[in-house]
Amino acid sequence: MITVSINGESRQFPQAISVAVLIDELGLTGKRIALERNGEIVPRSMFAAQQLADGDKLEVVVAVGGG
Amino acid sequence: MNDKLIIAGKSYSSRLLVGTGKYKDFAETQAAVEASGAEIITIAIRRSNIGQNPNEPSLLEVLPPSKYTLLPNTAGCYTADDAVRTLRLARELLDGHTLVKLEVLGDPQSLYPNMIETIAAAKTLVAEGFQVMVYTSDDPIIARQLEDLGCVAIMPLASLIGSGMGILNPWNLQLVMERVQVPVIVDAGVGTASDAAIAMELGCDGVLMNTAIAAAQQPVLMAGAMKKAVEAGRDAYLAGRMPKKFYSASPSSPTAGIIGSTRS
Numbered sequence A: 001m002i003t004v005s006i007n008g009e010s011r012q013f014p015q016a017i018s019v020a021v022l023i024d025e026l027g028l029t030g031k032r033i034a035l036e037r038n039g040e041i042v043p044r045s046m047f048a049a050q051q052l053a054d055g056d057k058l059e060v061v062v063a064v065g066g067g
Numbered sequence B: 001m002n003d004k005l006i007i008a009g010k011s012y013s014s015r016l017l018v019g020t021g022k023y024k025d026f027a028e029t030q031a032a033v034e035a036s037g038a039e040i041i042t043i044a045i046r047r048s049n050i051g052q053n054p055n056e057p058s059l060l061e062v063l064p065p066s067k068y069t070l071l072p073n074t075a076g077c078y079t080a081d082d083a084v085r086t087l088r089l090a091r092e093l094l095d096g097h098t099l100v101k102l103e104v105l106g107d108p109q110s111l112y113p114n115m116i117e118t119i120a121a122a123k124t125l126v127a128e129g130f131q132v133m134v135y136t137s138d139d140p141i142i143a144r145q146l147e148d149l150g151c152v153a154i155m156p157l158a159s160l161i162g163s164g165m166g167i168l169n170p171w172n173l174q175l176v177m178e179r180v181q182v183p184v185i186v187d188a189g190v191g192t193a194s195d196a197a198i199a200m201e202l203g204c205d206g207v208l209m210n211t212a213i214a215a216a217q218q219p220v221l222m223a224g225a226m227k228k229a230v231e232a233g234r235d236a237y238l239a240g241r242m243p244k245k246f247y248s249a250s251p252s253s254p255t256a257g258i259i260g261s262t263r264s
Helices: A019-025 B026-036 B080-093 B115-127 B140-149 B170-179 B193-201 B219-239
Strands: A002-006 A009-013 A034-037 A040-042 A057-065 B005-007 B010-012 B016-018 B040-047 B069-072 B099-102 B131-136 B153-156 B185-187 B206-209
Touching: A019 A034, A034 B080, A040 B080, A057 B080, B016 B026, B016 B219, B026 B219, B040 B080, B069 B080, B069 B099, B080 B099, B080 B115, B099 B115, B115 B131, B115 B140, B131 B140, B140 B153, B140 B170, B153 B170, B193 B206, B193 B219, B206 B219
Parallel strands: A002 A057, B016 B040, B016 B206, B040 B069, B099 B131, B131 B153, B153 B185, B185 B206
Antiparallel strands: A002 A009, A034 A040, A034 A057, A057 B040, B005 B010
């Protein structure tokens, strides 16, 4: 069991999963997003290779209207 | 006329830059942006709403990067660190895009910029290869320092963000323009078309606005008004206005050949 924080919300997963699997679980596969893990950018090309670890802090962002 | 706005080596026909916030829906955003004629449009970077309808349309479908130069901003950031992280995310989100708008705010009431944090962020971003258009106070010395750091455009406020108070200190804008070589773009404070025209008549290279359009009763109509105002102000600046005189001893019509009086 691992616990990770996604955009400030705590989520638990039965085992360590890749970023790609997480993105799929969130329904964001194919969406234009960017992801930061513990303060570092994870490039989209690395989503499949990077495994999440217990205690990870993730930020998943999109573009919105702004001035 | 070949009068282009050149930022970081790329030329633009429109000197009006617009934000995409505060509109009632994407359709209105799109219509207003279209009416403004802007080529550079700002966007914000925010947390995805995890679990909330991932199929809702995204801003970038309405305003595609293929059609507009997107300018991701750091609105809402109060530290250099948050601003830098936000723009690294933006670069990843936009496939390596490096032209960005840096703003680091000082307090939530005034939204006045924190220049110490802004300068720290600018240094890091320039070192990382970003092309930084920077929101700043209208301090000419700070403006010069930001240019020396490598910022590609200096964007002083005309009055507070979202205030619509217009050009409060044209003299400081003048001081800023005299001291920097890169484009000076008024960012924040424009309330209506005449404000935009005044900024351009002063010699500013462009105007960036959001609320003045989005908060108008008819945003699309105002967007068109701003387009004309920026163009008119620019042309007036290039044309060179007549000097102001308290009164004139030179009427517009000829002084010779006036018909004679019938009174003796």
